[in-house]
Amino acid sequence: xxxxxxxxxxxxxxxxxxxxxxxxxxxxxxxxxxxxxxxxxxxxxxxxxxxxxxxxxxxxxxxxxxxxxxxxxxxxxxxxxxxxxxxxxxxxxxxxxxxxxxxxxxxxxxxxxxxxxxxxxxxxxxxxxxxxxxxxxxxxxxxxxxxxxxxxxxxxxxxxxxxxxxxxxxxxxxxxxxxxxxxxxxxxxxxxxxxxxxxxxxxxxxxxxxxxxxxxxxxxxxxxxxxxxxxxxxxxxxxxxxxxxxxxxxxxxxxxxxxxxxxxxxxxxxxxxxxxxxxxxxxxxxxxxxxxxxxxxxxxxxxxxxxxxxxxxxxxxxxx
Amino acid sequence: xxxxxxxxxxxxxxxxxxxxxxxxxxxxxxxxxxxxxxxxxxxxxxxxxxxxxxxxxxxxxxxxxxxxxxxxxxxxxxxxxxxxxxxxxxxxxxxxxxxxxxxxxxxxxxxxxxxxxxxxxxxxxxxxxxxxxxxxxxxxxxxxxxxxxxxxxxxxxxxxxxxxxxxxxxxxxxxxxxxxxxxxxxxxxxxxxxxxxxxxxxxxxxxxxxxxxxxxxxxxxxxxxxxxxxxxxxxxxxxxxxxxxxxxxxxxxxxxxxxxxxxxxxxxxxxxxxxxxxxxxxxxxxxxxxxxxxxxxxxxxxxxxxxxxxxxxxxxxxxxxxxxxxxxxxxxxxxxxxxxxxxxxxxxxxxxxxxxxxxxxxxxxxxxxxxxxxxxxxxxxxxxxxxxxxxxxxxxxxxxxxxxxxxxxxxxxxxxxxxxxx
Ligand SMILES: Cc1cc2nc3c(=O)[nH]c(=O)nc-3n(C[C@H](O)[C@H](O)[C@H](O)COP(=O)(O)OP(=O)(O)OC[C@H]3O[C@@H](n4cnc5c(N)ncnc54)[C@H](O)[C@@H]3O)c2cc1C
Numbered sequence: 001x002x003x004x005x006x007x008x009x010x011x012x013x014x015x016x017x018x019x020x021x022x023x024x025x026x027x028x029x030x031x032x033x034x035x036x037x038x039x040x041x042x043x044x045x046x047x048x049x050x051x052x053x054x055x056x057x058x059x060x061x062x063x064x065x066x067x068x069x070x071x072x073x074x075x076x077x078x079x080x081x082x083x084x085x086x087x088x089x090x091x092x093x094x095x096x097x098x099x100x101x102x103x104x105x106x107x108x109x110x111x112x113x114x115x116x117x118x119x120x121x122x123x124x125x126x127x128x129x130x131x132x133x134x135x136x137x138x139x140x141x142x143x144x145x146x147x148x149x150x151x152x153x154x155x156x157x158x159x160x161x162x163x164x165x166x167x168x169x170x171x172x173x174x175x176x177x178x179x180x181x182x183x184x185x186x187x188x189x190x191x192x193x194x195x196x197x198x199x200x201x202x203x204x205x206x207x208x209x210x211x212x213x214x215x216x217x218x219x220x221x222x223x224x225x226x227x228x229x230x231x232x233x234x235x236x237x238x239x240x241x242x243x244x245x246x247x248x249x250x251x252x253x254x255x256x257x258x259x260x261x262x263x264x265x266x267x268x269x270x271x272x273x274x275x276x277x278x279x280x281x282x283x284x285x286x287x288x289x290x291x292x293x294x295x296x297x298x299x300x301x302x303x304x305x306x307x308x309x310x311x312x313x314x315x316x317x318x319x320x
Numbered sequence: 321x322x323x324x325x326x327x328x329x330x331x332x333x334x335x336x337x338x339x340x341x342x343x344x345x346x347x348x349x350x351x352x353x354x355x356x357x358x359x360x361x362x363x364x365x366x367x368x369x370x371x372x373x374x375x376x377x378x379x380x381x382x383x384x385x386x387x388x389x390x391x392x393x394x395x396x397x398x399x400x401x402x403x404x405x406x407x408x409x410x411x412x413x414x415x416x417x418x419x420x421x422x423x424x425x426x427x428x429x430x431x432x433x434x435x436x437x438x439x440x441x442x443x444x445x446x447x448x449x450x451x452x453x454x455x456x457x458x459x460x461x462x463x464x465x466x467x468x469x470x471x472x473x474x475x476x477x478x479x480x481x482x483x484x485x486x487x488x489x490x491x492x493x494x495x496x497x498x499x500x501x502x503x504x505x506x507x508x509x510x511x512x513x514x515x516x517x518x519x520x521x522x523x524x525x526x527x528x529x530x531x532x533x534x535x536x537x538x539x540x541x542x543x544x545x546x547x548x549x550x551x552x553x554x555x556x557x558x559x560x561x562x563x564x565x566x567x568x569x570x571x572x573x574x575x576x577x578x579x580x581x582x583x584x585x586x587x588x589x590x591x592x593x594x595x596x597x598x599x600x601x602x603x604x605x606x607x608x609x610x611x612x613x614x615x616x617x618x619x620x621x622x623x624x625x626x627x628x629x630x631x632x633x634x635x636x637x638x639x640x641x642x643x644x645x646x647x648x649x650x651x652x653x654x655x656x657x658x659x660x661x662x663x664x665x666x667x668x669x670x671x672x673x674x675x676x677x678x679x680x681x682x683x684x685x686x687x688x689x690x691x692x693x694x695x696x697x698x699x700x701x702x703x704x705x706x707x708x709x710x711x712x713x714x715x716x717x718x719x720x721x722x723x724x725x726x727x728x729x730x731x732x733x734x735x736x737x738x739x740x741x742x
Binding site: 164166167168169247248251252254255257258259260261262263265266267268269295296298299300302303 | 369651654655658662672674677679681693695696697699708709710711720721723724727728729730731732734735736738739
């Protein structure tokens with residue numbers, strides 16, 4: 001704005017000069033000439049001033065960025081140091097005394113005793129290797145499992161269901177691994193992992209403590225959201241025993257059929273026909289408790305009561 | 321009467337269920353009659369569910385003028401080159417042959433609510449015990465000054481799928497190098513809230529491949545739109561610099577068009593365009609008004625059964641309704657149809673009626689393998705159908721999730737069209 005005003009005034013000044021040449025100079029002409037020059041100068045000063053203010057502001061921003069970077073560098077360095085100490089320590093990192101962030105997470109799940117976990121892991125070794133030089137066998141190797149997207153370890157051929165859970169957003173963390181170990185099918189219906197599950201919570205927390213030694217430094221293991229509740233996967237016998245109302249199930253199922261194809265095709269969306277009833281029930285409860293990812297299914301399941309899930313299962317079970 | 325009544329298939333089942341179900345409706349002699357007007361997402365689903373679940377106890381007539389229904393859903397993907405036109409075309413053959421529905425290809429021109437009959441353009445009328453209307457939308461006259469239906473060949477809406485969609489695509493493909501496509505976007509409420517913006521994505525996709533210097537302008541009367549952050553992120557990422565949206569604060573709501581000159585006047589500025597896609601303001605399909613079932617532009621219904629608030633024997637579905645929180649989508653219409661079908665069967669044959677539940681998910685494709693979605697679950701209260709929980713895709717999601725989301729939408733398309741047409 002200041003600039004255009006300046007140009008405007010100097011144009012006026014120029015006009016005055018031309019007029020002066022034609023009619024002879026008057027004091028007023030000189031004054032207006034001077035005024036024009038001054039206004040010009042002022043507007044130049046104003047714009048360089050503005051540029052300076054800009055630069056100062058940018059400087060301040062840069063400074064802020066630098067201090068942010070410094071802070072994150074410091075955190076990273078700390079993490080590296082901690083990892084080093086942990087690696088050097090004779091005790092495994094789980095035993096390191098930082099109980100709030102390491103031993104328990106916000107879900108209330110806890111890591112157990114890694115050396116006992118190693119013993120429990122013996123039953124897994126026929127399929128899974130872990131530690132230095134571990135390679136994929138019947139199952140993928142488990143180094144670095146914490147924080148890894150499900151079904152995302154390069155070069156291993158997963159079941160379609162596992163791959164789908166991965167693209168839906170399932171990541172292996174304390175809570176999801178705990179749920180998967182407890183009952184693999186609750187999380188991944190047609191998983192290739194042919195394993196009934198570890199029902200004893202102590203076994204699971206011990207094995208998880210053992211596994212975690214072979215993942216990135218513990219500080220980097222994502223914590224579950226602080227508000228999350230510990231979520232049980234295992235359903236009570238009463239819930240599993242509910243006999244569903246097939247008529248009601250048929251009505252409720254009409255909502256499923258908008259997306260899930262009735263001929264059993266699983267293009268883009270998994271088939272839900274001819275599913276063992278119990279698998280169906282545990283899967284729906286896992287969505288309801290938000291242990292399984294997928295926003296549509298979480299939403300659908302969240303408003304189904306235990307009876308409604310049983311009704312759906314009963315309806316789908318009698319479809320041939 | 322030019323209707324040929326079909327002999328019902330599955331009479332054995334009909335006999336069996338007659339034994340168990342008390343006949344509630346005795347007003348008409350013979351089987352209770354349901355007439356459905358409109359064979360789209362709402363109407364086809366309702367007709368099929370009533371015929372299927374009543375197993376011959378109810379006589380179902382479906383009145384629909386066109387022999388081929390082109391789904392609006394995925395019509396944008398046809399424009400983008402991801403589907404061909406055939407893949408979004410559906411016939412009523414199975415509804416007639418497998419479900420025994422009496423399919424009448426004609427327009428309904430009026431409803432005599434006292435006599436309970438529907439009159440047809442081809443002459444004659446059809447009696448009903450319960451009537452279901454799912455006629456979709458029509459356009460509000462004068463909402464875009466300069467445009468009316470007679471201009472739809474120069475400036476297509478492509479908001480009812482079929483020849484309009486084909487025309488729009490042909491016009492886009494014929495744009496000169498560096499040409500201009502203008503969309504006049506509709507005000508709320510309208511069918512498929514993300515629809516115009518998915519269309520923009522698909523238009524940008526084809527133009528980027530065939531005519532990368534072309535420009536896309538949206539004149540939009542709305543402050544905000546569905547999945548805005550996701551679309552804007554996608555346009556920035558895939559179609560940098562191609563899409564310009566003029567919102568209401570820059571005059572996007574002050575638009576007139578001149579179909580003869582192919583110009584669009586946006587708040588005083590005249591834009592010469594090669595393609596002008598006018599999506600006018602919308603209202604309930606005309607038959608609703610003709611039947612005296614509208615208040616303002618839409619037909620009010622009670623979400624417990626989708627029954628009209630103005631006539632207890634008429635249920636109204638889908639885009640035409642004012643029901644509350646559900647968006648006007650094919651998914652919603654299909655969801656509402658099942659609730660209405662259950663209520664109608666309950667009223668006519670005494671079959672069990674459960675508490676209504678509704679849901680909706682709208683997938684949109686932004687670019688190849690870049691799908692997003694938004695959805696919610698709904699339940700009725702006395703005032704309206706209310707949203708009880710919802711979700712939406714997030715910006716910055718990884719490619720695997722976006723691809724899975726797109727693949728999911730293909731599965732959904734197969735699912736819902738089978739649910740409509742068998
Ligand atoms: C570009 C676009 C993209 C879309 N994408 C999606 C999407 O991805 N997902 C989604 O869920 N929805 C989508 N929709 C919305 C969806 O198409 C509609 O919401 C849905 O079709 C509404 O169903 P309906 O039964 O109310 O009307 P319609 O499906 O339009 O059916 C109405 C039928 O009634 C007939 N009819 C009208 N008047 C009469 C009469 N007087 N007598 C006899 N028959 C009559 C018509 O011929 C028509 O076949 C999209 C819409 C558009 C325009």
